[in-house]
Amino acid sequence: MTLRPSRYLNAVVPHIYVRDAAGAVAFYTRAFGAEELLRIAAPDGRIIHSELVICDATVMLGDPTSQLYGEPRQLGACTAGLHLMVDDNAGILARAVAAGCEQVQPPTDMFYGANSASVRDPFGHVWVLLTWKEDVSPAEMERRGKAALGGGNPGA
Template sequence: MMIHELFAYLCVDNADQAIAFYRDAFGATEIFRLTEPSGRIGHAELDFGGVTVMLSDEFPEMDIRGPRALGGTAVSIHLHVDDADAVVQRALEAGATLERPVRDEFYGERGGVVRDPFGHRWNIGHSIEKVAPEEMQRRYTEMMELTPDAPV
């Protein structure tokens, strides 16, 4: 078996508003959308700087629901950018809520976490240091020994 691509496919309770948010917050551009006569978006594709993210409105009749309808999400999307501070600020100005302020992390990245208005969680970061896996493990172990309840 050969895998050629992997796409995030988001379900939201208002795809039209979500497309506008992702444009304003992250600079995404719309590739195309398929819209039902009722206005519900069955499928849309957005370009996030060369990476495609797909999304649709909720389809409860097909058991396709967004994170708010489910009471949360088990998935986080990691957006690797040039300037995490600026992108987090831009996302907040566009309507996201801050879950974790931007800070330097043990794994060599500066990043923060926001939740978009549709319930999806975004880790936003940029590289500040190349860290070997062994060193990353050492730092992680040390951090967990000092503060075992610390969110990663």
């Protein structure tokens, strides 16, 4: 039996598209400490496929090559958030902003047990930086979530 490579340990691997993917690889290295594992480039330099490791997770990246895929700047909105589980989201937030990301949300304690911050990168992708603070059962998370949305008493 053939096993998938360890970099694909998770069943879902994000694959994002960015015009100037080579610039994005350099940016993600500065902003998030990414390490590029491989790159397949077209003769004109566009990246057909690249793989990065960010916080022990693989992210695939490339220049859009058809009408099927676009990037958030072209679409005018982001259709997915990329979540990074980190030990110090305030530190990663500062690093990302210094590299050129726009802060969307400062570090904020959330009902689901994490402290959450978020940034939008120059390519339009939203990165959610999560530092886990508390393990919360699904039932407690649901209760807290309803209370946070005004649908219940958080102390009940």
